[in-house]
Amino acid sequence: GAGVSQSPSNKVTEKGKDVELRCDPISGHTALYWYRQSLGQGLEFLIYFQGNSAPDKSGLPSDRFSAERTGGSVSTLTIQRTQQEDSAVYLCASSARGQGDYGYTFGSGTRLTVV
Amino acid sequence: KNQVEQSPQSLIILEGKNCTLQCNYTVSPFSNLRWYKQDTGRGPVSLTIMTFSENTKSNGRYTATLDADTKQSSLHITASQLSDSASYICVVSYNTNAGKSTFGDGTTLTVKP
Numbered sequence: 001g002a003g004v005s006q007s008p009s010n011k012v013t014e015k016g017k018d019v020e021l022r023c024d025p026i027s028g029h030t031a032l033y034w035y036r037q038s039l040g041q042g043l044e045f046l047i048y049f050q051g052n053s054a055p056d057k058s059g060l061p062s063d064r065f066s067a068e069r070t071g072g073s074v075s076t077l078t079i080q081r082t083q084q085e086d087s088a089v090y091l092c093a094s095s096a097r098g099q100g101d102y103g104y105t106f107g108s109g110t111r112l113t114v115v
Numbered sequence: 116k117n118q119v120e121q122s123p124q125s126l127i128i129l130e131g132k133n134c135t136l137q138c139n140y141t142v143s144p145f146s147n148l149r150w151y152k153q154d155t156g157r158g159p160v161s162l163t164i165m166t167f168s169e170n171t172k173s174n175g176r177y178t179a180t181l182d183a184d185t186k187q188s189s190l191h192i193t194a195s196q197l198s199d200s201a202s203y204i205c206v207v208s209y210n211t212n213a214g215k216s217t218f219g220d221g222t223t224l225t226v227k228p
Binding site for chain 1: 149151156157158159160161164204206216218219220221
């Protein structure tokens with residue numbers, strides 16, 4: 001597609017349930033990022049995938065969070081045993097490495113609400 | 116520690132007026148600096164990108180400046196419109212090969228008629 005697509009756009013889940021958030025980056029973009037944005041807060045880095053390299057997981061807040069990127073394209077962010085503090089907007093971005101401009105293209109995000 | 120600080124945190128102006136948003140950073144080594152606009156409920160969208168050697172860059176009514184010596188950047192919005200109401204985020208990259216960037220918390224701009 002023309003942009004970064006995220007699904008679902010909104011997700012309400014019960015505390016303790018697992019959730020999966022999906023990101024479909026721009027075709028050909030080798031770099032993919034997940035960020036979290038809590039209400040009124042800045043963007044918090046979670047994880048970074050670059051090609052076939054091992055992902056940079058340094059931003060994941062706990063072992064309940066994990067992410068995969070299959071075939072160098074679609075990525076899934078999984079949150080296990082969700083807690084209320086996980087409520088936030090989860091943004092995915094992709095970037096075309098090697099063009100000199102590492103600008104990100106962001107998706108519209110998934111708004112997660114844990115009740 | 117790499118940090119990006121933006122000011123003011125929020126700003127309200129009347130339609131048609133100009134405004135300037137500030138971004139100070141301590142990121143090192145510096146690679147580039149970008150300003151993003153984030154409308155409510157949307158992902159951030161890039162406005163400008165500047166490298167070390169660039170002092171100013173314009174995108175329509177948006178003009179960004181960069182002083183690499185003082186590690187300061189500003190985003191000037193001219194003749195504001197209601198659609199300029201958004202959060203403006205300053206992002207400084209320090210290792211593009213590793214995808215490393217530091218995000219500011221943003222300035223929330225409200226343009227009133």
